[in-house]
Amino acid sequence: MEGLLTRCRALAPHSHHLSGYKPLRFYCSPSRGRRMVLSRVFQPQNLREDQWHSLEGRSGELTCKSQKLMLRVGLIHPASPGCYHLLPYTVRAMEKLVRVIDQEMQAIGGQKVNMPSLSPAELWQATSRWDLMGNELLRLRDRHGREYCLGPTHEEAVTALVASQKNLSYKQLPFLLYQVTRKFRDEPRPRFGLLRGREFYMKDMYTFDSSPEAARQTYGLVCDAYGRLFDRLGLRCIKVQADVGSIGGTMSHEFQLPVDVGEDRFAVCPSCNFSANVETLDMSQTNCPVCQGPLTETKGIEVGHTFYLGTKYSSIFNAQFTDVHGKQSLAEMGCYGLGVTRILAAAIEVFSTEDCVRWPSLLAPYHVCLIPPKKGSKEEAAAELTGNLYDHLTEVVPQLRGEVLLDDRTHLTIGNRLKDADKLGYPYVVIAGKRALEDPARFEVWCQNTGEVVFLTKEGTLELLSQVQVV
Template sequence: MLRGGWREILLRLGTHSRFHHCPPARRARLLQSQLFRPMNLREDRVPALESKPSELTCKSQQLMLQAGLIHPTSPGCYSYLPYTVRAMEKLIALIDKEMQAIGGQKLNMPGLCSAELWRASERWDLMGKELFRLTDRHNKEYCLGPTHEETITDLIASNGTLSYKQLPLLLYQITRKFRDEIKPRFGLLRSREFYMKDMYTFDVSEEAARHTYRIVCDAYCHLLSKLGLQFVKVQADTGSIGGKMSHEFQLPAGVGEDRLLVCPSCKFSANVEMVKPDQKECPACQGELTETKGIEVGHTFYLGTKYSCIFNAAYSDAQNKPVTAEMGCYGLGVTRILAASIEVLSTEDSIRWPGLIAPYQVCLIPPKKGSKEESAIVLTDALYDDLAEAVPQVEGDMLLDDRTHLTIGKRLKDANKLGYPYVIIAGKRALDTPSEFEVWCQNTGEVVFMSKEGVIELLSNVQAV
């Protein structure tokens, strides 16, 4: 045994070891220089866009390409780069909250769908050329799913009869979808591969199914309102999906491809497909209808028994008798909401995000190296650490623009382009006593000067997803 015993050895280690009084690890900072945002792409390595550069008339497409948020891989298909993925993950978290608040259960179905199921519903031919079709090595036919009514109904039917006590059943997923657009355009607004939230509901009766329909529509309204988006819920055609009733959730926008008729005097609104070609008066109050354009970001359908009859999706009632389930289906375009929100909120040269889903909430800009204000760099570092400690909801949601070889002006211009809700600059007044930071509140257009304590108080009001 060592002389002095373990107690003496540990005391000596405590006094002399390099581990003694080890300072706490410094909080890792997110640095602009380390983020992957390709800006200078070689033209010979960029696949052809769905439009020539001179024809990119869609604001969201222009801004997302110029800011390095998306990268075209083929017409209608894009790589979503880190900034966009952060925004999309925040949006998905919001959608999950809304869907689970009304009893939704999340699952995941395959993108590769059997032609046999689609033929059973007769949509294999009805969908026409928009359906991506392929054949495997065993000559079995499949499609890349644009939607999953057949798959989910077959899943329910194949698991035996449900009990009426299990209903309503609300099942949803958020996955990639595919549509062979004849002319993909406007970036993520009309692409061939996209993310969608699709929910499928099963109810005991038409009355119950219509009640569920209203609940899901209300959840859509709550989500879009929470994002700060102006939207219109309009009566719509059921199209190739079918059913007894349908509504679209539209963001009014000049680039929108849907024509909407809205009555300013009452709540009536409809897709132009739902009214007579020469109709000018509101069918509800006889007021004059106003026409506008919109971007569809959501679509709901009351299906009735269209699919449950085909696949024999039934439940056992209180007398233990099988009854065909009533169904609904509900879609939200995840990537379309991202692009559409940029389209309607942004300026011509600067992205504006809904605050809740901005990729980063805060960007801190220290002075340029070699400038008169260079000593304020340490103040920016300290502010970053203090904010991370004092405002938990922005920890991990702040970015330090450490490209101090660039002027503050160039970095501020880049920050404006990317749409951070808050940009904090350490300029001349940061060196004053008391020290003040220049704070740009992008979504309101305000520029104010604040102490460190004022900045902490301001950001304490930032909402987290």
């Protein structure tokens, strides 16, 4: 038992509980009290593969494991090419991811804002990106003929916002302004589900510093925060040198998650840990530019990207502050992105089997699924024990309030419901089966992330699940 507890604690060693979070609850009949029950979850699922193609509205093959799984078990549902409905389980997981991001960004001084998705053309024309980004921008006109785009990123908007503040002092800097919002890009060939879509969620941060030295310190601070974030999620990301692309600046890094389905290619030196996107290397370069050792090339999914911008945008929009000498100076900027929905899909791609979703422990939509006996079975007398366990878990273990789901589909066998639970990847599945009728009653506890099955009394089950850490 102690060994199992130790392994469970190790699954999410850095997670924190936010007491202010009030989750959505599903209410069943008054006789059962206020319990979240599976029969009330909206979850279209069990689509055949030919139906997936039809719903996608295109003929591309579904070759990505995360896309297949998320469609099959009802985590996403196609709306149009490159756009998806995010269904309740996915929204819960994404909200948890956003809370982890908030913790890491606010720990380094980040302040959360929310900027409009609708961005005036004149902002983008001022930086020439209206033409430079071409068809990637989703453009529209309002009834007055004014042109806009649906923002794929917000460098122009945030710099104009800061520039509008005319009495900034160096004492107020740095500013680390970030948001988590929908972004839009007119992908020519959206594919791989949430890994490459036309509409997606991103965390984008923009920093304003008083000097190049301070800006580089902030750059390192944010990169370190990204590293901690991925460590907490159990994702082995590699920070690689990257091209600045259309965003610009003088320095850029990508956070790449190595996986075969990844569309990016990057090179790593095993000897000195140099790493870079192959786009930044010479076509014929096979040796490390630092130690001359052989480079190893691999594929990855870009889940984060950072840029040191300098004064590229602040000079255009005149984002200034008063320096220590009383003179007006341009702010030094950086920008930093995390693909929120992409991280979710990439994590499923890495952790899951071909048939069953597995989540980073912190992001599991529900941490515990309780399965009572089938109605009319010999074990039906143990059904009340399951309800009592639900009530005790949500009353005695504070962090599990809102994290326990009761599979009340008692017309199905325990085996069928366990199969569904396995596909959805709850970290813990607790079954009231034959052993629940013994004295003392014992629950069958499946620890999905370790693959272990243990039989525990109610007290033992409470002790085990009290170790669960929830963000």
